[in-house]
Amino acid sequence: MTPTATQPTRPGRHAPVALLPNFQRRAIRLTCLLAVLVVAPPAIAESRWILEAAGAVAAPVEPRQFVDGWRTGLGIGAALRARLGKVEVGVDADFTQFGFTGLERLGTLGGERRMTRVAVPLRVALWRGRSAAFHGLFFQASGGWGHQSIAGSFGGTLASSPKTQDGLAGTLGLRYVRELYRRTRWSAGIRYTRFEFEAESPVHVAFLLGLQMPLEGSRPRRD
Numbered sequence: 022m023t024p025t026a027t028q029p030t031r032p033g034r035h036a037p038v039a040l041l042p043n044f045q046r047r048a049i050r051l052t053c054l055l056a057v058l059v060v061a062p063p064a065i066a067e068s069r070w071i072l073e074a075a076g077a078v079a080a081p082v083e084p085r086q087f088v089d090g091w092r093t094g095l096g097i098g099a100a101l102r103a104r105l106g107k108v109e110v111g112v113d114a115d116f117t118q119f120g121f122t123g124l125e126r127l128g129t130l131g132g133e134r135r136m137t138r139v140a141v142p143l144r145v146a147l148w149r150g151r152s153a154a155f156h157g158l159f160f161q162a163s164g165g166w167g168h169q170s171i172a173g174s175f176g177g178t179l180a181s182s183p184k185t186q187d188g189l190a191g192t193l194g195l196r197y198v199r200e201l202y203r204r205t206r207w208s209a210g211i212r213y214t215r216f217e218f219e220a221e222s223p224v225h226v227a228f229l230l231g232l233q234m235p236l237e238g239s240r241p242r243r244d
Contacts, residue, residue: 071109073100075208075231081172081223082213091134096145096227100142109144113163117225121173132173134218136223138190140165153233154200155213163192167216188218198233205234 036111077096098115114137121132142163149157167190172183196210208231215224 023207027105037087049096069104071100071102071104071111071233071237072236073102073113073208073231073233074098075100076116077115077117077227077229079214079225079227081119082226083198084221084223087134087221087223087225090117090122092122092135094134094225097182098229102144103143107146109142112139113142114139117227119225132171135170136214136225137168138165138214138216140190140192142192151152155206156199157196159196161192161194161196161212162215165190167218169216169218186220187217190214190216192193194229196229197229201232205232207232 028217032158075098079094079096079099081091081094094117096115096117098113100111100113102109102111110128116138117136119134119136121134140163142161144159147158147160149155162186167188169186169188170183171185192214194210196208198206198208201207208229210229212227212229213224214223214227
């Protein structure tokens, strides 16, 4: 006769997870799901690896001291993403440098503010079209680690030692992408970047121009 009673849980097997609060169990499940999507995307039929490189021209937005004392900056960046249907996820990094222009009552011989960011981006297709070649509009957001280094000679001949800060960085942006040649695509867009450091929260907006291509062997599918 088949027993109907529920078998007791063996100690040490499921009890530790069952005793966790609901939000911790959900966080563990979400982490496992993201690990499957990010670490093993080639196993998904519609996924492929995409490599992108871009240059940027960035303008300070806030705080006021950043806007008044620093000129337009130049930057470079790269990203590696996995395409999962209409969504792309992966890792990206960029570096931007601003030159010091001087502040009221503060002379300068020159200075640099360098900002570095490493983050996890999420890109979503808002619109896709086809004429002679693929083109589309994408929204992208990211969050991750941010770093800032300020060095130079300020106040006449007074040289300052480099000042570094680590914190968080987040971005929001739009990117227009168009096929160039055999699945190689060029892109242009705008990006809002905010850093959160202990002493300040600098913000800049950048115009980007980039080039992206699927990695060899990723077997991309036509959209």
